[in-house]
Amino acid sequence: MLLLTKLFTQLGAEGFLLGVWETLYMTAISTAVAYCIGLPLGILLCITDKDGVKPIVWLNKIVGFLVNILRSIPFIILMVALIPVSRAIMGTSIGNRAMIFMLIVAAAPYIARMVESSVKEVDKGVVEAARSMGANTFEIVWKVLLPEAKPSLIVGAVISSVTVLGYSAMAGTIAAGGLGSIAVTQARPSNAQDVIWLCVALIVVIVQAIQELGMFLAKKTDKRVRGKNRKKTEKGEQS
Amino acid sequence: MIELIHLEKRYPSQDGEIVALEDIDLKIGDGAIFGIIGLSGAGKSTLVRCINLLERPTSGRVIIDGEDITNVSKKRLLQIRRSVGMIFQGFNLLEQRTVEANVRFPLEIARVPKEEAKARVRELLELVGLSEKARAYPAQLSGGQKQRVAIARALATKPKYLLCDEATSALDPNTTDSILALLKDVNRTLGVTMVIITHEMRVVDSICTDVAVIDNSRIVESGKVADVFSYPQSEIAKELIIPNLIRSVRSAGGKKLRLVFNGDVSDAPVISGLALDCGVAVNILYADTKNIDGRMFGHMVITLPQGEEDAARVKRYLAQKNVSFKEEL
Ligand SMILES: Nc1ncnc2c1ncn2[C@@H]1O[C@H](COP(=O)(O)OP(=O)(O)O)[C@@H](O)[C@H]1O
Numbered sequence: 001m002l003l004l005t006k007l008f009t010q011l012g013a014e015g016f017l018l019g020v021w022e023t024l025y026m027t028a029i030s031t032a033v034a035y036c037i038g039l040p041l042g043i044l045l046c047i048t049d050k051d052g053v054k055p056i057v058w059l060n061k062i063v064g065f066l067v068n069i070l071r072s073i074p075f076i077i078l079m080v081a082l083i084p085v086s087r088a089i090m091g092t093s094i095g096n097r098a099m100i101f102m103l104i105v106a107a108a109p110y111i112a113r114m115v116e117s118s119v120k121e122v123d124k125g126v127v128e129a130a131r132s133m134g135a136n137t138f139e140i141v142w143k144v145l146l147p148e149a150k151p152s153l154i155v156g157a158v159i160s161s162v163t164v165l166g167y168s169a170m171a172g173t174i175a176a177g178g179l180g181s182i183a184v185t186q187a188r189p190s191n192a193q194d195v196i197w198l199c200v201a202l203i204v205v206i207v208q209a210i211q212e213l214g215m216f217l218a219k220k221t222d223k224r225v226r227g228k229n230r231k232k233t234e235k236g237e238q239s
Numbered sequence: 240m241i242e243l244i245h246l247e248k249r250y251p252s253q254d255g256e257i258v259a260l261e262d263i264d265l266k267i268g269d270g271a272i273f274g275i276i277g278l279s280g281a282g283k284s285t286l287v288r289c290i291n292l293l294e295r296p297t298s299g300r301v302i303i304d305g306e307d308i309t310n311v312s313k314k315r316l317l318q319i320r321r322s323v324g325m326i327f328q329g330f331n332l333l334e335q336r337t338v339e340a341n342v343r344f345p346l347e348i349a350r351v352p353k354e355e356a357k358a359r360v361r362e363l364l365e366l367v368g369l370s371e372k373a374r375a376y377p378a379q380l381s382g383g384q385k386q387r388v389a390i391a392r393a394l395a396t397k398p399k400y401l402l403c404d405e406a407t408s409a410l411d412p413n414t415t416d417s418i419l420a421l422l423k424d425v426n427r428t429l430g431v432t433m434v435i436i437t438h439e440m441r442v443v444d445s446i447c448t449d450v451a452v453i454d455n456s457r458i459v460e461s462g463k464v465a466d467v468f469s470y471p472q473s474e475i476a477k478e479l480i481i482p483n484l485i486r487s488v489r490s491a492g493g494k495k496l497r498l499v500f501n502g503d504v505s506d507a508p509v510i511s512g513l514a515l516d517c518g519v520a521v522n523i524l525y526a527d528t529k530n531i532d533g534r535m536f537g538h539m540v541i542t543l544p545q546g547e548e549d550a551a552r553v554k555r556y557l558a559q560k561n562v563s564f565k566e567e568l
Pocket residue numbers: 250251257258259277278279280281282283284285286
């Protein structure tokens with residue numbers, strides 16, 4: 001039998017479970033809030049584009065520029081830069097609260113671009129048909145763009161949450177918790193390989209679970225895919 | 240009535256401007272099935288999209304039932320659009336909605352009460368013969384069925400006009416015929432005025448009452464289908480209406496005569512009559528005629544005999560038989 005390190009036994013099942021919980025909790029809250037910001041931003045980017053439903057080029061340029069800046073800052077540097085901002089807004093610059101704030105700032109522009117590209121995939125012809133029926137911009141967004149882009153939006157949300165989960169591994173640097181924190185701040189200095197590998201395994205399992213669940217939902221909601229399958233079986237039954 | 244007055248549409252581009260429409264004047268009377276035919280890139284889609292202002296003309300006016308719609312408020316424009324339905328080559332159905340929800344869509348936009356909308360949807364699906372597909376998704380339908388759904392959807396708000404942009408161009412010939420029959424039926428029973436954009440002769444041929452030929456951003460000729468088809472004036476119209484004729488005729492030498500059958504002539508054997516009665520043998524260069532209820536329709540091109548006298552005899556014979564002809568090609 002392999003000998004477990006002192007840290008491993010110290011943490012015990014409870015320690016690891018807490019890590020899993022903290023990782024999930026930070027990821028879920030950050031992604032959810034970031035989505036609430038990123039979704040409208042993404043829609044805005046899409047519809048105000050010069051080929052969009054409601055072209056407002058200057059607004060599109062400004063928002064696009066801000067999103068690009070935030071997106072191009074590496075997360076670890078963004079964290080450092082956000083320390084005073086977090087202190088001002090969240091009342092603290094360390095711990096889970098601060099971490100969640102930083103994750104939201106990093107993820108929102110990322111999600112905005114994801115949403116933008118999903119919504120842009122919607123067939124222009126369908127939008128045109130809706131316009132020909134007298135739909136206004138709001139109705140086009142609410143009744144055409146979002147429902148038609150739904151499967152793709154779900155896939156985007158999954159990718160975003162996995163990215164956020166990856167970022168959350170840096171929580172240790174500001175004394176926030178989670179599996180990343182355990183691996184980097186606690187296990188790494190004492191070279192507790194077993195702890196590191198267990199953290200890695202747990203993260204892989206979590207990512208896989210999110211991935212599977214998300215893809216299942218995306219597939220289930222997509223009527224194009226289901227349609228194809230049904231048609232096949234229908235034909236099969238007939239012949 | 241739809242009136243287009245001096246319509247012009249230019250798109251800015253890197254090297255100057257693209258002129259998509261120029262000098263368009265058109266009147267589309269109530270109850271008509273108005274065909275607009277032209278080659279790809281002629282400006283057909285731009286033209287039809289100007290009618291409901293999906294595309295704003297650079298200049299000119301669009302007048303629907305006396306109202307200049309280029310000059311109305313946004314709100315009013317959205318209202319007007321509900322009285323002008325539109326269908327497309329690509330069907331443009333909402334893929335994530337069922338057939339019935341697609342047909343319900345314009346009713347939601349028009350804030351029609353739920354119960355009323357439900358009844359209307361049922362009625363429309365019955366009209367297009369797709370009642371049993373109400374719960375299906377577009378991905379489960381054939382092209383023809385999708386276009387039927389699109390037609391039902393376009394008719395949901397009881398529009399007075401229906402714009403069809405290449406509505407049958409993605410369909411096979413049989414399906415095309417059934418969709419055209421449906422459109423004709425809608426025109427006749429509901430009195431919906433149709434604007435049919437197409438590059439296919441047979442579409443105009445089979446259902447349109449009027450036709451305008453568009454080439455290179457301009458309307459080059461227009462009129463009743465029978466007139467334009469019998470005596471196409473512009474090169475492009477000839478090309479579209481009798482494509483093989485132009486080619487086969489140009490390659491042959493000598494004087495030629497084009498015979499036009501408008502249904503005035505009964506199915507008499509004109510050509511053999513020429514040989515028997517005038518003693519002149521003619522060569523048929525091209526023929527595209529059909530016999531409907533014992534009457535002849537279509538075109539035929541024959542070579543005229545060399546001798547003046549023989550040629551005159553042929554013409555006399557044709558005039559006597561009530562065949563209209565032209566010595567032009
Ligand atoms: N949005 C646009 N921007 C620039 N050029 C356009 C645009 N839409 C159409 N055009 C140009 O206008 C001309 C007519 O196009 P269109 O109306 O689509 O022709 P058709 O439907 O007869 O094939 C073409 O030369 C096309 O390239």
